[in-house]
Amino acid sequence: MKNRVAVIGTGMVDNPGISHPNRSFKQLLTESVYKAIDDAGILATDIEGSSFSYTGEGEIGHGGISATLNDALALSPIPGFINCSNCASGHTAFMQGCDMIESGEYSVVLVAGFEKSTDVLPFFDYALISSDSMYDYNLGYSHIDAVLMQDEYFKNYNISDEKKKASLLAYAKYARKMGSKNPSAHFFGHSIPKDSQLEKMPLFGSFMKTGEGSAAIILASEDFAKTHTKSPVFVQGRSYITTSHYIGHRYDASLLNGIEDSDLENAGNGLPLTLACQKAYHQAGINASDIDTVGVYDQVTSEFVSLEATGICGEGEAPDFILSGKGDIDGEVPINTDGGNIGRGFAGGTAGIYPLIEIVKQLQGTARGYQIKRPIKYGLSTYLGGGFAHCVAVVMTNE
């Protein structure tokens, strides 16, 4: 029987929406990891293995970096594994950490990531080559330029320009509101902008705030968790789906093994994430209607497509879901309660760990910003990498 996986500690560097030029990646990582160790109430020597995430070797100049990271954290000689899945790297590191605990080989595992884009000159180009490169980036097309996908969504569901503007603006405002009360967020302490201000911003303010940071989670087996923490959060289901970096391939679902339904007729469809969510729900023994709070990758229309992929709202209904307030902190299923990529900030190589921590905090009732007031039981964290090339869904529970 597999070990049940528990989250027993979390830590992060605040404000992942700006650069931290005065600190090295080792310093950022050390801060988040030792906060997590402290939060878990364990010793660094209790950690038996680590699973790291970062954007990739082109970012920081280190190849095979896990030994350097373990050494910097004074964790050597434990094994260290690396995950590079574009923006979803943090989530895939978490997946691997869970696998390590479940295997029974480890009782305590560190999941940690960092983003340090200002260290290396060509970083930005490196990050943008989150693609198949020769047939897209080489031809002048980056995954971040995948506006084709964004447009497809609005076209397919006949969403008017007015509703597009209203829903993007409403989400941008909500994300800033959530961030304004969260001390870890970029917009902490900021006033919430007026509609007239957001209207002047690109995409009505619905664009992530990129920066640097680090975040860490301590995972443990259920037995270890019971003896070391009072409020563990358990990983109930999880799934990781890969498709293709090449956008052209998203137009053909038959390129995915075992997918008979050609539901993926267009790039605006979040089928890969739908598959990840369905598998995670199945593992957890729940349905979309059981989810009490959700984390989605918010960037232009990604939050709409992701929200629909989770099954929390129907296809083409996400803009209405946002506009009706169903995703607000006191709504049916609060979304991105820490502010998300837009309100909290986005630090690529570790970005996925921040929202996982927020779900943990909400389930524990210890959110640093807005806390969901009603009792909740299940939280879902989803994340994307390379524009739906990597899709991860994690269901957690406090029971």
Add this chain to the structure above:
Amino acid sequence: MANQFPEQLNNPAVESTLRQWHEFDGLHRLTGTKCTQCGRLFFPKRSVCTECHSLKIEEYQFSGNGTIENFNFQFLPPVKVMGFREQLNRAMIAVKLDEGPTIIAELADYLEQDRVKKGSKVKMVIRKIARSGNSDYKYAYKFILSN
């Protein structure tokens, strides 16, 4: 130097002479691959079939004719793509090739935006793209409206 000629900044992740050579016929002639077992066609090239997982793959020459499935006009790049910042505006299209696969490409010479729409027929042409690290221009396929 770098500031003076930003487009000439070398980008080792994509600019390898050998890599360009490997992909030469794909980038210049729209050569893809075909599974000899089940007949499925691929672009860009694959070495294993996604349908039957056969490794018996041969090169396949696409006609270069297709239909626009989706399009977008880029007037301001949200982010810089090396060597392409000066080439705005650009029309990016998803093309369903007559033979099946859908690919991403740039639409050249469209003159009027109204003519660019879903369902329009397009054909492949070869055009100059960005400059490489050694200052030579690179060439690759683009598409133009066929009528």
